[in-house]
Amino acid sequence: MKHLNIGLFGYGTVGRGIAQVISRAKNAHAGIGRICVRNLAKHTADTDHPELFTDNADDIFNDPNINLIVEVIDNAEAAWEIVRRALVNGMPVVTGNKAMVARHLPELIELQREHGTPLLYDASSCGSIPVIRNLEEYYDNDLLLEVKGILNGSTNYILSRVFDHGEDYAAALAKAQELGFAESDPSFDIDGLDALFKLIIITVHAVGTYVPPEKIFTYGIGHIHESDIRYAREKGVKIKLVAQVVKISETQFTMFVMPEFVSPSKYIYSVDDEYNGVVIRGECYDRQFMFGKGAGALPTASSILSDIMALRHDYRYEYKKMSYIDRPEYTDDVLLRIYARYTGTNLPALLPTVHVHEQYISKESNYIVADIRLRDLIECRAILDAPDVFIANIPQFFIDKDN
Numbered sequence: 001m002k003h004l005n006i007g008l009f010g011y012g013t014v015g016r017g018i019a020q021v022i023s024r025a026k027n028a029h030a031g032i033g034r035i036c037v038r039n040l041a042k043h044t045a046d047t048d049h050p051e052l053f054t055d056n057a058d059d060i061f062n063d064p065n066i067n068l069i070v071e072v073i074d075n076a077e078a079a080w081e082i083v084r085r086a087l088v089n090g091m092p093v094v095t096g097n098k099a100m101v102a103r104h105l106p107e108l109i110e111l112q113r114e115h116g117t118p119l120l121y122d123a124s125s126c127g128s129i130p131v132i133r134n135l136e137e138y139y140d141n142d143l144l145l146e147v148k149g150i151l152n153g154s155t156n157y158i159l160s161r162v163f164d165h166g167e168d169y170a171a172a173l174a175k176a177q178e179l180g181f182a183e184s185d186p187s188f189d190i191d192g193l194d195a196l197f198k199l200i201i202i203t204v205h206a207v208g209t210y211v212p213p214e215k216i217f218t219y220g221i222g223h224i225h226e227s228d229i230r231y232a233r234e235k236g237v238k239i240k241l242v243a244q245v246v247k248i249s250e251t252q253f254t255m256f257v258m259p260e261f262v263s264p265s266k267y268i269y270s271v272d273d274e275y276n277g278v279v280i281r282g283e284c285y286d287r288q289f290m291f292g293k294g295a296g297a298l299p300t301a302s303s304i305l306s307d308i309m310a311l312r313h314d315y316r317y318e319y320k321k322m323s324y325i326d327r328p329e330y331t332d333d334v335l336l337r338i339y340a341r342y343t344g345t346n347l348p349a350l351l352p353t354v355h356v357h358e359q360y361i362s363k364e365s366n367y368i369v370a371d372i373r374l375r376d377l378i379e380c381r382a383i384l385d386a387p388d389v390f391i392a393n394i395p396q397f398f399i400d401k402d403n
């Protein structure tokens with residue numbers, strides 16, 4: 001059996017996890033041949049194998065013994081250069097870099113086709129949960145209606161600590177970082193970008209359409225306040241950061257990332273701490289639920305190992321749904337029901353609501369519960385950045401073909 005000699009880019013949380021997991025996986029017949037990092041001195045001081053490390057990508061690309069690239073660095077643009085170079089040179093790649101994959105997916109698909117070189121990235125969406133390959137293979141038919149879930153472990157950890165344990169938001173964020181769930185730049189998690197990038201990748205494999213990040217409504221948890229938590233508790237629900245892609249008709253789907261009120265009857269209600277949970281809904285089978293660790297060194301490395309093994313068996317994504325004739329089209333012309341809390345910003349005057357169901361005004365804070373078009377939320381996005389504003393989705397049911 002051919003030995004896989006890995007050129008590893010990145011030796012941080014995930015890179016170190018990969019080194020551990022590979023050393024346990026005898027049937028992978030794989031080893032790490034060379035490791036490229038940003039700051040060489042940081043790594044060569046405390047290792048028995050300083051000769052493995054380099055800060056020059058050429059040392060990997062020019063090494064004739066390297067036959068697989070694993071890319072887990074924390075810089076999306078540098079990662080794009082590395083992965084592009086590998087694919088052009090005919091070197092198969094496994095990556096966990098959701099920001100890079102989500103921003104460059106159309107070009108990455110083209111590069112794979114042009115050079116006949118595979119790229120796998122299941123680790124980029126939900127760490128150890130095998131979402132991508134399942135969507136690509138098992139759910140490769142017309143029955144799929146919706147993929148919805150908690151895709152970001154660090155915001156879920158923070159919300160769990162704040163919501164269930166009454167902890168302070170800043171302390172919960174610091175703990176998430178300390179435990180390695182948070183990205184190097186915490187705003188990436190908090191503002192919903194991490195979940196957005198995962199959702200973009202999931203959407204390509206769920207419905208066969210790439211939607212660029214700037215078109216998708218994304219709102220994070222950074223402005224959550226005690227009054228929002230109190231409101232949710234009174235209603236018997238939890239607030240979770242939820243990403244979803246959902247067919248709203250035979251011909252259209254929509255997608256967005258925002259905090260959502262989740263009732264106890266939902267699978268994702270009990271997805272707490274750093275865990276991720278993904279609900280797949282379809283005709284005939286209703287709902288299926290995948291739960292697991294979406295981040296952290298070893299869970300993410302386990303997914304990278306799974307992709308390495310898949311490559312060993314010549315697996316590659318075929319992107320079959322992208323060539324289906326009846327592909328649904330993305331739309332933001334959809335009505336949502338939104339809880340919107342504010343103090344100074346006059347939200348009822350600024351948001352083009354279709355119908356206001358509830359309005360509450362007090363000295364401390366105010367809120368409305370109103371129907372509003374997703375398109376209008378996108379247009380009013382800047383208003384929602386005001387520090388006194390927080391919004392959450394109150395989920396509506398779009399289509400149910402079985403009833």
Ligand SMILES: NC(=O)c1ccc[n+]([C@@H]2O[C@H](COP(=O)([O-])OP(=O)(O)OC[C@H]3O[C@@H](n4cnc5c(N)ncnc54)[C@H](OP(=O)(O)O)[C@@H]3O)[C@@H](O)[C@H]2O)c1
Pocket residue numbers: 009010011012013014015036037038039040042072073074075078096097098099123124127180181182183184294295296297300
């Ligand atoms: N952490 C998770 O749980 C998780 C889960 C799923 C996916 N991911 C993804 O995996 C990737 C890595 O995450 P991480 O948490 O392991 O990050 P990290 O702990 O910050 O480590 C990043 C590594 O990248 C190296 N690096 C940065 N720029 C580089 C460059 N231009 N060339 C070579 N090496 C470079 C750094 O080198 P130095 O050590 O010398 O600074 C460091 O070793 C990210 O794309 C992230 O989104 C992470």
